[in-house]
Amino acid sequence: MLSTTIIEQLKNKLGPGNVVSEKEDLLVLGYDSTPGIHLLPEVDVYPTSTEGVLAALEIAQREGLPITPRGSGTGLSGGSVPAKGGMVLCLNRMNKILEIDEENLTATVEAGVVTLDLFNATAAKGLFYPPDPGSQKISTLGGNVMEDAGGLRGLKYGVTRDYVMALQCVLPDGSLIQTGGKSVKDVAGYAFKDLLVGSEGTLGIITEVTVKLIPPPKDKRTLLAYFSDIRTAGEAVSKIIAAKIIPSTMEIMDKATINCVEDYVKIGLPRQMAALLLIEVDGHPAQVAEEAAAVEVILRQVKAAEIHIAKDAEQAAGLAAARRTALSALARVSPTTLLEDATVPRSLLAETFAEIERLTAKYKLNVGTFGHAGDGNLHPTVLCDERNHEEMHRAHAFYDELYDQVLAWGGTVSGEHGIGIAKKEYLARQIGAGGVKVMQRIKHAFDPKGILNPGKIFADDRE
Amino acid sequence: MPSSEKLGNFTAQDAPTYESVLQCMRCGFCLPTCPTFALTGRERSSPRGRVALARAVAEEKLEFSAAVKEEAFFCLDCRACTTACPSGVKAGEVMEVCRSQAQQQSPPGHIANSFRSFILQRMLPDPDRLEMSMLPARLYQRLGIQWLVRHSKVLKLGPNWMEKAEGMLPALDAPLRPQLPEITPARGEKRGRVGFFLGCVMTLMYPNVSRQTVRVLAAQGFEVVTPPTTKCCGAPHLSEGDRQTARELALFNLDLFMQAEVDFIVTDCAGCGAALKEYEELLESEAAHDKLVAFRAKIRDISEFLAEVGLRTDDLQPVHKSVTYHEPCHLCHAQGISRQPRALLKQIPGIELREMNEASWCCGSAATWGLKFSQESQQVLDRKLNNVKQTGADLLVTANPGCQLQLAWGVREAGMQQEVMHLMELLGEATPEG
Numbered sequence: 036m037l038s039t040t041i042i043e044q045l046k047n048k049l050g051p052g053n054v055v056s057e058k059e060d061l062l063v064l065g066y067d068s069t070p071g072i073h074l075l076p077e078v079d080v081y082p083t084s085t086e087g088v089l090a091a092l093e094i095a096q097r098e099g100l101p102i103t104p105r106g107s108g109t110g111l112s113g114g115s116v117p118a119k120g121g122m123v124l125c126l127n128r129m130n131k132i133l134e135i136d137e138e139n140l141t142a143t144v145e146a147g148v149v150t151l152d153l154f155n156a157t158a159a160k161g162l163f164y165p166p167d168p169g170s171q172k173i174s175t176l177g178g179n180v181m182e183d184a185g186g187l188r189g190l191k192y193g194v195t196r197d198y199v200m201a202l203q204c205v206l207p208d209g210s211l212i213q214t215g216g217k218s219v220k221d222v223a224g225y226a227f228k229d230l231l232v233g234s235e236g237t238l239g240i241i242t243e244v245t246v247k248l249i250p251p252p253k254d255k256r257t258l259l260a261y262f263s264d265i266r267t268a269g270e271a272v273s274k275i276i277a278a279k280i281i282p283s284t285m286e287i288m289d290k291a292t293i294n295c296v297e298d299y300v301k302i303g304l305p306r307q308m309a310a311l312l313l314i315e316v317d318g319h320p321a322q323v324a325e326e327a328a329a330v331e332v333i334l335r336q337v338k339a340a341e342i343h344i345a346k347d348a349e350q351a352a353g354l355a356a357a358r359r360t361a362l363s364a365l366a367r368v369s370p371t372t373l374l375e376d377a378t379v380p381r382s383l384l385a386e387t388f389a390e391i392e393r394l395t396a397k398y399k400l401n402v403g404t405f406g407h408a409g410d411g412n413l414h415p416t417v418l419c420d421e422r423n424h425e426e427m428h429r430a431h432a433f434y435d436e437l438y439d440q441v442l443a444w445g446g447t448v449s450g451e452h453g454i455g456i457a458k459k460e461y462l463a464r465q466i467g468a469g470g471v472k473v474m475q476r477i478k479h480a481f482d483p484k485g486i487l488n489p490g491k492i493f494a495d496d497r498e
Numbered sequence: 499m500p501s502s503e504k505l506g507n508f509t510a511q512d513a514p515t516y517e518s519v520l521q522c523m524r525c526g527f528c529l530p531t532c533p534t535f536a537l538t539g540r541e542r543s544s545p546r547g548r549v550a551l552a553r554a555v556a557e558e559k560l561e562f563s564a565a566v567k568e569e570a571f572f573c574l575d576c577r578a579c580t581t582a583c584p585s586g587v588k589a590g591e592v593m594e595v596c597r598s599q600a601q602q603q604s605p606p607g608h609i610a611n612s613f614r615s616f617i618l619q620r621m622l623p624d625p626d627r628l629e630m631s632m633l634p635a636r637l638y639q640r641l642g643i644q645w646l647v648r649h650s651k652v653l654k655l656g657p658n659w660m661e662k663a664e665g666m667l668p669a670l671d672a673p674l675r676p677q678l679p680e681i682t683p684a685r686g687e688k689r690g691r692v693g694f695f696l697g698c699v700m701t702l703m704y705p706n707v708s709r710q711t712v713r714v715l716a717a718q719g720f721e722v723v724t725p726p727t728t729k730c731c732g733a734p735h736l737s738e739g740d741r742q743t744a745r746e747l748a749l750f751n752l753d754l755f756m757q758a759e760v761d762f763i764v765t766d767c768a769g770c771g772a773a774l775k776e777y778e779e780l781l782e783s784e785a786a787h788d789k790l791v792a793f794r795a796k797i798r799d800i801s802e803f804l805a806e807v808g809l810r811t812d813d814l815q816p817v818h819k820s821v822t823y824h825e826p827c828h829l830c831h832a833q834g835i836s837r838q839p840r841a842l843l844k845q846i847p848g849i850e851l852r853e854m855n856e857a858s859w860c861c862g863s864a865a866t867w868g869l870k871f872s873q874e875s876q877q878v879l880d881r882k883l884n885n886v887k888q889t890g891a892d893l894l895v896t897a898n899p900g901c902q903l904q905l906a907w908g909v910r911e912a913g914m915q916q917e918v919m920h921l922m923e924l925l926g927e928a929t930p931e932g
Contacts, residue, residue, distance in 0.1 A: 070523065363585045
């Protein structure tokens, strides 16, 4: 329990409505979308300005209170869960779009702006912010930057990191820094901005983000291909990339995922098929026509069971929206959905699907797989019940063995969800003791007292 | 969701099931659809937060506390989160059951309780008594509004609620129920026999809407049976957490309409329709399963019904108006009916349908929510009216009396031009006398 003095001080600085410490509030800010992780903070604050963040941090610093930043709590590795209690700092009330600069093609937003709101606001001005994580309707820009969120368009347009131009950030020592700017080029000193992107809230608290905008593609076409064997779908993806075609989107769903998504969206997805690929090519109309034709040729070569072309933009948007619900829709089947974020070089997709199939049988599990096939980024999801400890044990063994293979192939344990609490051991396996030590030293340089989002990414070296 | 075994810190009677709360995987897809989360930005006032609270009560991490009760009643029960949830979690239903828990675990004080049981257990279950209270409207005001005035503190009604309650009351005509014949014959080629479920608010406040519903049904070739002894559907009781009275009413209506030998049971009140479609679950352990399934299979909202059987449009006369359509939560979210009212509007010659933004966002009425949280309700309403305004349409059409009361009042207060109508009034206007 925190002393009432600290609560009062916070209320004085942030406003009484922006500080909550009732048990019910604490209970609902101790989770994100990661299954099985629920820890309790001692106080929640909702600052509405950078000054509010500074004030909260100053009090936390003085009291030695751990502080965990949080956007909308849609993370999938426990990044915004208060691992060591203390204060959860919710940024969702800092949700103003501050500027859309049409001369420099940038947008500057507060950290709590919802990703899709930024997309819509820039689209209204004829501009395009490409990163579109599955949770774009809910996720915040601050959270996207801290987790370096990807999305469906990552294949052609890259991920959040590729669009961050400047950050305003509060450091654990209470200083406010600006890093980066609207200049296209900037090599002045260490690239703090790039260090902060993907740092999972362990180095600083982002309060403002400036992102790069681009002109939207003039045309696009969406293809849907069905497969009777998921490995063939993997082969198709590798061949399309090898043919030097970069679609904007190349998403895969397996049979289990197709059925769960169809249960929810009811748009006539093929329930009996082993897999489907959702492929979108965009750009200049001539290029779109050429690439769509080339993709179709490859799909026929590998013998896709069926090939369909979306009849209009509305149908295409419906398909992408359906894909975005995949993870949540899988949760219809079982109380617990344990998902991973394995990413491999794209030429190895077919082998990865084969490995997932083998391990699913070996550990007698129910697994649904979907993901950003074009990025080699798959989300094999075990559909299980957290009350069944024996099943959970098998699920973890499944991932253990899968990750051994993924790392042997030169892949990574996380393509876009981050390490958080959930994957610390896997990270250590990937980068080794030396790699972890370097990360700990960087963390120490920013946060010598270890108050900022402690317990994430790697074990604390002082533990 | 009745369960025989006690779950955690819930009582055994009318508690959420553990599965219904465990199903939430906390993705947050519900957050941007929740009016109370949009108002507060506070996680516990979101569907995800509310389900997490219910789960904590089930897991004995939390008592059924005052804050849980508060959230159960702050939830609008608009069910937008149910539509948005890919995992199939029904946060609104979980909160509705929690309202019953609230009544069981922390019953309201004596005065509030006597008022509550007066309305829920004496007035609403008895159509005669209800009509007596409305005739003349003065008496209604004495019985209703004065009671509310006296007990506004214990009922925790919001500031300025009385002004709003009086302002919302439409010009009252005589209740429809005693005027409607039990059997209204079909006109033209007969297409079937339907039962009409006349809701309490419809007969008392919007008799002219339901008169048009029956007239249109007859003109469309249906013999309409309106059982005069129909009781309240039970929706207000479910909403206030009195599931026992709701079950008694439901059992009565179930028997009444199953004896009437009708092909379908049609209603023009989205709130009633949603409640009638939930009888199957509500009466699970009280009535034969087959009977409940058969009853459920007959229930239709009027727009759902007309779109399904196909509207005879040959005789329709044109109405040259532009229309925007507000989707009642209990139609689009609770019953999944969005396409059909629009399809009917487009079939009326001369009507131009202009879609508003966020047509399926709540209007802030939500049974007594609009009076309990009058300031919050105003904010939700303002958002809706702003979207209406942008369409510049002549008419604002909806399909539920609660929405109609709130929107008509809001439009008038805001000095807007739109006439607020029920879909069936418009269809009635297009249907010639005959």
